[in-house]
Amino acid sequence: MENKLDVFRRELVDVQGVPLFWSIAEKWAQVQSFEAWPDDLLISTYPKSGTTWISEILDLIYNNGDAEKCHRDAIYKRVPFMELIIPGFSNGLEQLKNMPSPRLVKTHLPVQLLPSSFWKYDCKMIYVARNAKDVAVSYYYFHQMAKMHPEPGTWEEFLDKFMAGKVSFGSWYDHVKGWWEKRKDYRILYLFYEDMKEDLRSEIQKLLKFLEKDMPEETVNKILYHSSFNVMKQNPNANYTTLTKEEMDHSVSPFMRKGISGDWKNQFTVAQYERFEEDYEEKMKNSSLKFRSEI
Template sequence: MQRETLCLAPDSTSMNERMNTTEIFDGIRFPGFLHTLESLKAACSFQFQDTDVLLVTFPKSGTTWMQQVLSLIFCEGHLWPIHHLPNWARMPWMEQASFSSLLSKLNTSWPRLLTSHLNAKGLSPALMKSKAKVVYMGRNPKDVLVSYYHFHQIAGFLPNPSSFEDFADEFLEGTGFFGSWFDHVKGWLGLQKDLTLLFVTYEELHQEPRSTIRKLSEFLGRTLGPKEEEIILEHSSFSFMSQSNMVNYSLLSKEIIDQSQGKFLRKGVVGNWREYFTPELNEKFNAVYQSKMGDSGLSLPWTMD
């Protein structure tokens, strides 16, 4: 397959001129290379079908991994899409400018599998008009921060951070691209009684992949046999995904994601934040986390230690 230069961009002619632009929607910054105000507004007024399955994440929370798992659950052992369709074509982002063209090409034998980084305030009103199922994937915010920092260094459409400490401050203040991690998690998990929503974490998929896949398949109403479970485990492993150009974003041009500066699928581990956090940053992060999440009433499985 040829390297793609426009699969994620609004169109090929505007790719370069939009590379360094920013769209601000409802007070939140989005990279203009991937989003337009029109595409963001369209996502918030999207007409969901009752059979739709929507994956929602804050960036760098295991989105690509869960896209792979959900695709495998629905492909029922028939692996042609896994080997021939990039993850963004199997589960396109609703808010991106490429969405409408990708939506029309989705596999009609599956429910529509969709992805979004939008917050609950923007997307939930449209969702509540349907019985669509939502998988919300969360991850320890310290690992999110580290992964996001590295992604900024390889993504041509995101600014290169001046330092890890400055990037951490922006993350804690919620002023970076896609807004506040804290607001994103609280907003979506606060709707568990209003939506058909399953909360899954990066950590549980990492530590208990088989039981997590079973939980997902039960939620989605898909019965998996032992052979199908093994196929899913194999094809959603870090070793498989990191080598698959349908998953590892190697199809994109160097101008979009420069993997000579670092891999898109970097490590696939839990707790990597400890290699980057100074004691001072850890104390600061914990204080902000407690102030923002301490009274949320949410039961979150990760430890801040």
């Protein structure tokens, strides 16, 4: 048995041109052959784009706003991270095998790496996208505390890696654009983190319509309350404090750090901003996808 700590801080491994954790790459055949069920709901995001937030909202919707039911376990057990395999710590594929239907399934995979069974069964999917600059900042702090990632280096070094797509799950640009295009052909509800921050009630209404569910206003109000940043930050079943310090060290940076839009302004220098914007324009010029960098 390898030393448990040897599984962390290792270099990423390319899978079809996308950098992934070494342990996912090793078990890639198992990930690819994952068998979705027709009533699975897939939650897809690029990392640090509101994944835990949308997962908590959907678990609340699936449990009709009953917060007690949503306290049954940690979010990463209620909504398993399908492709995450860390020997001795986590195996999303095994977790999902043992879950009752209907399952909520989380992925960070870019659209071209998603197991084909999701397309075969035309599963409903919800994608949440967040503006690139806030994602880069959040991902930098996440790398510091979440040990399955390689060491991030300095902010300047990390920003270079992020812009080049040399971080786990690859290029943010390819990720958001790939899922945006795919929504034209499949049942994908594409949401924006900034819209959720601005008016969560109307985004929840979109979710309910997409899921063909009716809910009284009183239940929606409960969901709004229990999925608010401050309540989730205090909720051990949502804030990842139930993981070991080897996996995530909250003393370095909390998993739920700020949860705001526009925090990039506290991190980017003027020179970094200008370089980033120029690169962004080039990479996004042929896409109809538009983001707000603050609200």
